[in-house]
Amino acid sequence: MSKSYTITLEISRYDPDTKLSWIQTYQVEVGGILRFVDVLRKVNDEQDPTLAWASSCEHAQCGSCGIIVNGKPLLACELLVRDAVEKFNTQKFTLKPLNIAPVLRDLVVDLEKAYDKVHEALPYLIKPAPPHPDGDEYRISPEKLDIYVEATRCINCFCCATACISSHRNFLGPNVTMANIVRLMDPRETAKEERMDILYREDGVYRCHTSRACSFVCPKEIDVSHFLALGKEGKF
Amino acid sequence: MGEKLTIDSTLRCDVLVIGAGGAGLRAAAQIGELRPGTKIIALTKVTSPQKSHTTTAQGGMAAVDPKDPVDKPIFHIFDTWKGSDCSADQNVIKKVCNMGWEEVVWLERNGMHFSRTEEGRIPKRPFGGHMLNFGETKAFRACYEADRTGKGIMDTVWNESLKHGVNFIGQCIATEILFKDNKCIGAIIFRYPEGKFLAILAKATIMATGGKTRMYLVSSNCRGNTGDGLAFALHAGIPIMDPEAVQFHPTGMVGPGILASEALRGEGAILRNKDKEPFMERYAPTAKDLAPRDLISRAIITEFREGRGLFHEGHNAQHVWLDLRHLPKEVHEKKIQEVCSFFKRFVGVDPEKDLCPVTPTAHYQMGGIPTNEFGEVQTDTQTIIPGLFACGEVAAASLHGLNRLGTNSLLELITLGKVTGERVVEYLKDAEDPEEISPDAGHIVFDQFSTYLNAQGTEKYAQIRETLRNLMMEKVGIFRTEKSLLEAIEGLKSLKERAMHIPIGITSLKANQDLWQIWELNNLITVSMVIAQGALARKESRGAHYREDYPERSNEFNYHTLVSMPEFNKITLGKRPIDMSIFEAKGERFELFDYIERKY
Numbered sequence: 001m002s003k004s005y006t007i008t009l010e011i012s013r014y015d016p017d018t019k020l021s022w023i024q025t026y027q028v029e030v031g032g033i034l035r036f037v038d039v040l041r042k043v044n045d046e047q048d049p050t051l052a053w054a055s056s057c058e059h060a061q062c063g064s065c066g067i068i069v070n071g072k073p074l075l076a077c078e079l080l081v082r083d084a085v086e087k088f089n090t091q092k093f094t095l096k097p098l099n100i101a102p103v104l105r106d107l108v109v110d111l112e113k114a115y116d117k118v119h120e121a122l123p124y125l126i127k128p129a130p131p132h133p134d135g136d137e138y139r140i141s142p143e144k145l146d147i148y149v150e151a152t153r154c155i156n157c158f159c160c161a162t163a164c165i166s167s168h169r170n171f172l173g174p175n176v177t178m179a180n181i182v183r184l185m186d187p188r189e190t191a192k193e194e195r196m197d198i199l200y201r202e203d204g205v206y207r208c209h210t211s212r213a214c215s216f217v218c219p220k221e222i223d224v225s226h227f228l229a230l231g232k233e234g235k236f
Numbered sequence: 237m238g239e240k241l242t243i244d245s246t247l248r249c250d251v252l253v254i255g256a257g258g259a260g261l262r263a264a265a266q267i268g269e270l271r272p273g274t275k276i277i278a279l280t281k282v283t284s285p286q287k288s289h290t291t292t293a294q295g296g297m298a299a300v301d302p303k304d305p306v307d308k309p310i311f312h313i314f315d316t317w318k319g320s321d322c323s324a325d326q327n328v329i330k331k332v333c334n335m336g337w338e339e340v341v342w343l344e345r346n347g348m349h350f351s352r353t354e355e356g357r358i359p360k361r362p363f364g365g366h367m368l369n370f371g372e373t374k375a376f377r378a379c380y381e382a383d384r385t386g387k388g389i390m391d392t393v394w395n396e397s398l399k400h401g402v403n404f405i406g407q408c409i410a411t412e413i414l415f416k417d418n419k420c421i422g423a424i425i426f427r428y429p430e431g432k433f434l435a436i437l438a439k440a441t442i443m444a445t446g447g448k449t450r451m452y453l454v455s456s457n458c459r460g461n462t463g464d465g466l467a468f469a470l471h472a473g474i475p476i477m478d479p480e481a482v483q484f485h486p487t488g489m490v491g492p493g494i495l496a497s498e499a500l501r502g503e504g505a506i507l508r509n510k511d512k513e514p515f516m517e518r519y520a521p522t523a524k525d526l527a528p529r530d531l532i533s534r535a536i537i538t539e540f541r542e543g544r545g546l547f548h549e550g551h552n553a554q555h556v557w558l559d560l561r562h563l564p565k566e567v568h569e570k571k572i573q574e575v576c577s578f579f580k581r582f583v584g585v586d587p588e589k590d591l592c593p594v595t596p597t598a599h600y601q602m603g604g605i606p607t608n609e610f611g612e613v614q615t616d617t618q619t620i621i622p623g624l625f626a627c628g629e630v631a632a633a634s635l636h637g638l639n640r641l642g643t644n645s646l647l648e649l650i651t652l653g654k655v656t657g658e659r660v661v662e663y664l665k666d667a668e669d670p671e672e673i674s675p676d677a678g679h680i681v682f683d684q685f686s687t688y689l690n691a692q693g694t695e696k697y698a699q700i701r702e703t704l705r706n707l708m709m710e711k712v713g714i715f716r717t718e719k720s721l722l723e724a725i726e727g728l729k730s731l732k733e734r735a736m737h738i739p740i741g742i743t744s745l746k747a748n749q750d751l752w753q754i755w756e757l758n759n760l761i762t763v764s765m766v767i768a769q770g771a772l773a774r775k776e777s778r779g780a781h782y783r784e785d786y787p788e789r790s791n792e793f794n795y796h797t798l799v800s801m802p803e804f805n806k807i808t809l810g811k812r813p814i815d816m817s818i819f820e821a822k823g824e825r826f827e828l829f830d831y832i833e834r835k836y
Contacts, residue, residue: 016746017746033584044749045696045697045698048741049740049741050750051749052747053749054283056460057291058459058492059495060578061384061387062282062287078581080581080582104428105747105749108747110283112283112406115283115286118284118286123395125346136301137345138344138345139357145351145352152388152391153384188347189347
């Protein structure tokens with residue numbers, strides 16, 4: 001039988017109508033194999049239907065459920081209770097919303113606003129190279145793809161941007177900068193100069209202080225700072 | 237409370253896309269390409285199109301590469317027909333299968349990061365039911381990006397839509413389609429952050445709201461896949477085609493039901509029962525672990541029933557094993573990296589060393605809003621609704637009939653998304669701007685929301701949701717009988733009634749999760765009723781629809797079910813003939829496109 005835990009959650013609440021913020025404490029008895037999204041659902045179901053939190057796919061493929069647990073930005077769907085107890089060595093958890101966008105209510109932030117920055121990085125191929133003479137797909141060697149494929153796995157959950165020690169106002173952010181670097185490394189992109197203008201602009205890659213917090217927190221275990229370093233070096 | 241609900245403002249555009257997933261945005265990108273400057277608004281329930289459910293698709297997109305020395309589109313067409321248990325439309329199958337490869341190339345040229353072969357080309361892997369030479373041996377036909385093909389596709393169509401200037405509105409639900417003189421003129425939407433209603437007037441509206449299996453206890457679908465699109469289509473008097481066709485994917489991870497891709501079996505993984513026996517050899521001697529999903533899901537439940545399943549105590553659920561231990565390290569690390577990480581994180585097993593517990597999970601709706609092969613919504617074979625289009629999982633053209641083959645859904649999103657986009661461009665040539673919304677627009681959602689906001693009683697949202705999920709899993713799941721379906725229908729009536737008496741936690745409209753979820757719950761109950769009614773009417777077993785009291789397929793039911801339900805449980809049943817145009821054309825091997833026996 002899997003172990004049960006009695007955990008204490010201290011959750012940051014916010015009411016958009018009264019503009020009041022407060023910390024609310026919940027005690028929940030849960031199975032160790034439940035995820036934090038299940039725990040939040042349990043709070044809704046059994047104690048407080050008004051607590052708002054966000055999620056969608058609930059298996060770390062969409063990046064909608066980022067929150068800060070005991071200071072660490074992570075995906076609530078990926079954190080199992082037993083792992084959290086072990087990792088943080090406690091049964092008491094503080095849950096806060098990500099800090100990269102305005103809070104809508106409780107743990108829900110307006111990621112739509114955060115995405116405006118992703119759009120600024122022009123994640124598409126601005127000017128694709130001419131097609132292969134055979135009229136089918138471009139040829140990209142697996143060795144070439146290996147160099148940047150990890151960066152293509154980013155789901156824009158903004159955990160890295162939350163952990164980043166550079167200011168959100170002055171820096172496009174690690175995930176957004178990486179989205180641009182992916183296309184700089186992509187052999188199908190020919191608009192390299194336009195991309196370098198984005199990379200090296202005022203709020204570009206040089207705002208990164210190489211704390212490597214992004215790599216440390218990435219739920220997809222992407223070494224984000226490695227790609228930012230390549231960007232600084234101009235090695236793409 | 238008691239605040240009067242009103243429409244805050246009206247937006248205008250040329251094309252409104254409801255649902256910004258793979259199909260909706262492939263259509264949008266096509267419109268942007270063919271008709272630059274078209275004003276397109278794309279709505280999504282989530283915060284960005286990138287977070288759509290399409291992004292969770294794993295294994296691949298089926299397409300026959302013309303350079304392939306052994307595979308041919310006709311084999312793919314046959315597999316899809318046979319896979320559907322002779323209930324898909326042959327005109328649609330032919331169109332889609334013949335378009336597959338050009339769409340793979342379109343995705344790749346627009347930046348999708350497909351995996352690569354040593355020659356730098358797009359690799360292909362085998363998938364269930366896809367075979368060479370009309371069912372002889374497995375075909376390598378699923379083009380893939382590791383085990384995150386859906387993410388690659390979603391990123392690409394989102395990026396292309398962005399490039400073409402599509403205006404995304406996130407965190408909203410469409411609650412009602414607007415009509416004027418039987419022509420669709422847009423929709424009413426509700427925005428979560430501000431809690432405001434907007435009217436969007438459009439010359440053309442594309443419904444691409446995706447799937448809906450959240451009414452099942454075990455489901456691979458996103459939290460928001462609650463059948464909203466089907467519910468408001470029903471309300472508008474549009475029938476749902478083949479709602480009884482619900483696909484259970486055989487390998488959901490025990491517990492939440494997260495998908496463990498068929499690609500794992502494509503790469504060589506084997507299903508085993510309690511005795512470690514590779515039991516699929518008994519059920520499908522040729523295709524074995526790569527038989528179609530409906531067959532394997534039934535085989536797993538049969539193993540459970542005959543005492544050869546296992547029990548997972550932590551999740552309180554039955555399961556069988558998926559064995560990946562013999563696959564090379566390279567496969568684990570590169571080809572199925574995401575799924576392996578899901579097993580490690582969510583189940584606590586290491587697929588390189590441990591057997592992985594899996595169980596069937598509600599995954600996909602084959603049926604949906606009936607359309608023709610151009611994505612135009614039809615109320616019957618003769619009547620289309622001007623200005624209203626549908627594509628993707630919410631629509632039924634029908635490529636899949638009563639059972640879908642793996643990798644044919646990503647194929648459908650992209651091909652029929654494109655076709656729908658082309659048709660919309662044609663339609664826009666003569667389309668006029670809608671004038672104004674009618675004074676009573678919005679009354680459906682105002683009534684609904686007022687009821688939810690003012691509800692009195694002691695019912696609990698969570699209890700009704702859990703009762704629904706158990707009821708549907710047990711009585712309208714993989715195996716069905718008349719008795720179970722009648723019980724389900726009675727149960728749904730009572731749940732519908734109970735759902736009117738949930739006192740709400742917050743009465744503000746702003747970011748009101750409770751209100752949003754109660755609205756979704758009502759949609760789930762509505763759509764569940766249509767599924768149960770469709771299943772009750774089809775007194776045969778075909779594809780994913782299995783009746784224990786009618787275990788054989790019957791020629792009497794060689795048609796698509798149409799279920800209309802403008803009011804809850806006011807059911808009208810209709811029929812749509814199955815398109816047999818390949819058979820009727822009497823071309824190459826036409827006899828295989830008759831109502832053939834289905835064995836794997």
